Amino acid sequence: MTNLQKLPTSVISLAVLGVSLLPTHTMAQTTDNYLSAQASDPVKMGWMQGFPPPKDKVLSVADGSFIQFPALRYSVVHMREFLPTVDVSPGLGAPSTLQTALDPAIDKVTFQPLNVSKPMSWAASLEKNYTDGMLILHRGRVVYERYFGALTSTRQHAVMSVTKSLTGTLAAMLVAEGKLDETKRVTDYLPELKNSAFGDATVRQVMDMTTALKFSEDYADPKAEVWQFSSAGNPFKPDGYKEPVGYYAYLQTVKKQGKHGEAFGYKTVNADALGWLVARTSGKSVVDLLSDRIWSKLGMEQAGYCQVDALGTPFAGGGFNAGLRDLARFGELIRNRGNYQGQQLIPAAAIDDIQKGGSREDFAKSGYPDLKGWSYRNMWWITHNAHGAFAARGVHGQTIYIDPVAEMVIVRLASHPVAANGANDPYSLPAYEAVANYLMKTSNK
Amino acid sequence: MTNLQKLPTSVISLAVLGVSLLPTHTMAQTTDNYLSAQASDPVKMGWMQGFPPPKDKVLSVADGSFIQFPALRYSVVHMREFLPTVDVSPGLGAPSTLQTALDPAIDKVTFQPLNVSKPMSWAASLEKNYTDGMLILHRGRVVYERYFGALTSTRQHAVMSVTKSLTGTLAAMLVAEGKLDETKRVTDYLPELKNSAFGDATVRQVMDMTTALKFSEDYADPKAEVWQFSSAGNPFKPDGYKEPVGYYAYLQTVKKQGKHGEAFGYKTVNADALGWLVARTSGKSVVDLLSDRIWSKLGMEQAGYCQVDALGTPFAGGGFNAGLRDLARFGELIRNRGNYQGQQLIPAAAIDDIQKGGSREDFAKSGYPDLKGWSYRNMWWITHNAHGAFAARGVHGQTIYIDPVAEMVIVRLASHPVAANGANDPYSLPAYEAVANYLMKTSNK
Structure with a gap:
């Protein structure tokens, strides 16, 4: 370059x-x-x-x-043309059918962006948010599906921190199945983490990111811990690089700062610690468990994939990639409380536990200006809005947004220039609510 | 380690x-x-x-x-858990059905290994050859399918130099379609190669590896050119590495040694030069062309994939990976002269040109002791045996072996410790002929 x-x-x-x-x-x-x-x-x-x-x-x-x-x-x-990756196999069966009933009128739905006076149309919001793919399911039917930029229906897109919600869903599933005890200390499963900040945290605190970690993700600060974390996870080691090698090794070096269980603090390393807990308790990596329990059961059209570190450990905090339509199938499974065509792939209790949300008080301490009243539970973002919507969120605007009342799932893949959802939320969250209301009205006609 | x-x-x-x-x-x-x-x-x-x-x-x-x-x-x-790779998309359709009529008696077919006095059973040959996957199609039906080691039906296996035959097939297809003129000089399409050994070679000489190149693949020789080729293609550059970067850049440095068109010389770089010719004349990389014309048309069960260099160039000489069953579908397409369910995916003339073979005299100069009477054409190995069998061959024993008379396709995936087919041919080639004869007899009953 x-x-x-x-x-x-x-x-x-x-x-x-x-x-x-x-x-x-x-x-x-x-x-x-x-x-x-x-x-x-x-x-x-x-x-x-x-x-x-x-x-x-x-x-x-x-x-x-x-x-x-x-x-x-x-x-x-x-992504996989640049980095080593591992497949999340969809199995060998035929893809499941997604019923389609496209509604071009959705483009004309208008909404009031946050902190801005002028209303905006749904269609305009897509461009504003650097959308690469947008799919809306209403009652399981595709009512909207568009591709932009480099994305097509036969390609996968990096979902980044949406990965955390996949990891969190697997963990919530293991908790509901009694295989992972959320009240136990992390060290009960991972003695390797005894001397790290995670040592005396509970599994639940990791699941909800209420651990107290000395871990800065401020990319502007060259001393921020995120640099070491990233170097440890990078499978390409520069000459002379020594330790730590891999996500697991890095986690053992994380220091505590404050007291666990008092506030939500969004730190990627929690998701990787949780990924390790999932692997240790299930005997499968997050990638293999995701394939076995979900990806191979939903009639996915494509393999998903995840970047890996030098030890082959999938990046449970942000390395997943998948197709737009397959992410919609996953979102629909969550909306249906883990049930797919009569099969309970994930215990309903796990999904209910996501939906009920976490502590709004703990969350408020993080001070997200546009996410007032929200909470974070099992690595999902819970809006606590009138429809009880909840979402998986990636740093460049990727999302799986589930509105149970409107029976709607929105999947957006995006590549917003600003690596923070604060930049796109004003043009996204009210747009999702507007489309939800539109779909409810239309279907009641 | x-x-x-x-x-x-x-x-x-x-x-x-x-x-x-x-x-x-x-x-x-x-x-x-x-x-x-x-x-x-x-x-x-x-x-x-x-x-x-x-x-x-x-x-x-x-x-x-x-x-x-x-x-x-x-x-x-x-492989893709270690290296950057690019997908060969199978499209989004349902996999095609492979009719199955397993014949356990095949395990008991015996044959006489080359250069050895004691006969051996088919079953014993699998272990002898470090077979990871073995599938036999007879008249398009699966009569034998087994997996060993790390391979399963939902995984892809590195085929290494079988990749060359895929590249050669695409090139033969472009020749048959008039898009690539085999009589032209390489420089007519790739002026970048003017000062290299390929400069004054014809496209046909590259396709049949009768170029005269100063390029040693003797891994025991630290000065062998294969080291520089490999470094150029390695997407992980050690500190201080400068030029050449990528397969295309390396090809420009290859020197001539002798006269083109006089002898077969098995040199991987010919396949990468041919991959470049395919890309330049079709406007698509070998990977995209393979997907568009073949992989997405045959009802493949899985994506194939190929390792890439730092510029995203697929390794046309050896970087392909695919599932056992999908390679069988490809082999069956070749056996059926490019026709799949009535659709002519590859012109029959291209397949005929593979099957007819190259110059046996040129081939003999290479002196393969177990391949007497063979030739090499469009990057396929032609046995010129009584059945006119021909094959794609990878360095650790991978093969697609097609016997037109017996209406048989054998795909073997393997990880033989010796990186040369000379080590497994004595236990493979006569085994394939024995199974072919067995199948012909069985079906005539």
Whole structure:
């Protein structure tokens, strides 16, 4: 790459976290400084196209260019071409049918963005949010399905922190099945974590991220712990790199800061600790358990996949990739309380426990300005709105948003230039509520 | 890894070629010095198993351990967990049905191994050859299907140089369609190769590997050109590595040695040059063309995938991985002269041109002791035996073997410790002929 700034070495490893390297905490969370969705269209930009691609279109892990906006918009649909990955097998059966009843009128649904006076249409919100794929299921039928940028129906997209909700769902399933005791200490299952901050935390505290960890994800701070975490997980070790190698080894180094169980603190390492708990108690990696219990049972169209560290450990905190339609199938399974065509794939109690949410008081201490009244439970975000909607959320705007009252599942894949949902929430959350209300009205006619 | 010898740095890169690093040219090509298939069973050996795996079970690209026998037996079924790869999409349709009529009596078919006095049973040959997967189609029906070691029906296996036959098939297809002129010089399509050995070669000479190249694949020689080729293709660049980066860049450095068109010389770089010709003339990478024209049309059960270099270029000479059953579907398409359920996916002329073979005189100059009378055409190996059988062949015993007269397709996936078919041919080629004769007799009853 020649058209992007040379990045500091430490930044390179961060790329494997799958978040762009922009110092989002030090800039206003708007898109004013970025190319628009149309102007940054990865197909038009020609990343990695040609035999060979021109030098200024080559993206690489080594220099971190592959995850820099606007190139990020290409890479989110091509992660495994840059990194080692492991499949989440869908099995060999035929894909299940998704009934379709497209409603073009959804594009005209308008909503009031947060903190902005002018209303916006659903169609306009897609571009505003750098949407790569949007699918809406209503009562299990596809009422809306669109692809943009580098995404197509036959490709997978990085979902980043949506991965946490998959890991959390597996853990909640094991709890409901009595295989994982949420009241036990983490060390009861993982003695390796005895001397880390996780040592005296309960499994439940890890599941709800109410652990007290000295772990900063402030990318603007070169001393933030997220750099070491990322280096440990990076399967490409620079010459001279020694320890720790792998996610599990890193987790053992995490220090405590404060008291567990008092506040929600969104720290990716909790999801990786939970992934380890899932593996230790089920005897399967999160990837294999996800395949065995869910991905191979739902008639998925494509394999999902997950990036791995040098020991083959899947990145349970953010490494998953899947197709838009398959993520919708997963969301619909959750909406149906774990039941798929009469088969209870996940105990209903596990889904109920997600939906009921966590402590809103603990959550409020985190101070998300646009998420007032929300909570976090089993690594899902619970809105506690009038419809009891809840969501999985990825850092560039990826989401699985489930509205039980409107019987609606929205899956959005996106590559927003700002690595924080604060930038897209104002144009997303009210849009989801508006479409939910529209669908309820339409179906009542 | 702790239980394997430390390897020289240059060896590490070679691992990305997907061949084990044993100096096969300096040892007798027998298996006497190796663990047996049973003793080297990768599942029993526990490679990369556990959370985390024990240190002596960890395999890595960085130290080359992942491709060393016996660990190789695990890695051939897990290549993308070590390396960046690109999917060969099967599309989203339902898999096609493979009719099954298993015949357990095949295990008892006996044959006379080459250069050995004692006869052997088909069943015994599987273990002798470190078979991971074996499928036999007779008249399109599965008469034999078995999995060993780390392979299952839902996993893909590295086929290594079988990839060359896929690349050759695509090229033959483009020739038959008039999109690639086999009589033209390579430089007419790829001016970038003007100053390389390929410059004044014809497309046909590249297709049949009758180019005269200064390119040694003797792994025992640290100065062999294959080391630089491998380093160029390795997406993990060690600190300080400069040029060439990528397969295409390496091809430009290949020097001529002798006169083109006089002898067959098996050199992997021909397949990568051909992959480049395919991409330049079709506008699609070999991977995308393979998906568009073949993989998405045959009702494949799984995606195939291919390892890539730092520029995203698929390794057209050896980087492909696929499921056993899907490779059988491909083999059956070739056996049916490119026709699948009435659709002509590949012009029959292209398949006919493979089957007719190349110059046996040119081939004889290579001096393969067990392949007397064979030839090489469009990157396929032609036996010129009584049945006109022809085959794709990978370096650890992988094969797609097609017997037109017996209406039989054999796909074998394997991880033989010796990286040369000379080690398994004596227990394979006569076994294939014996099974062909058996099937012909059985069906005539």
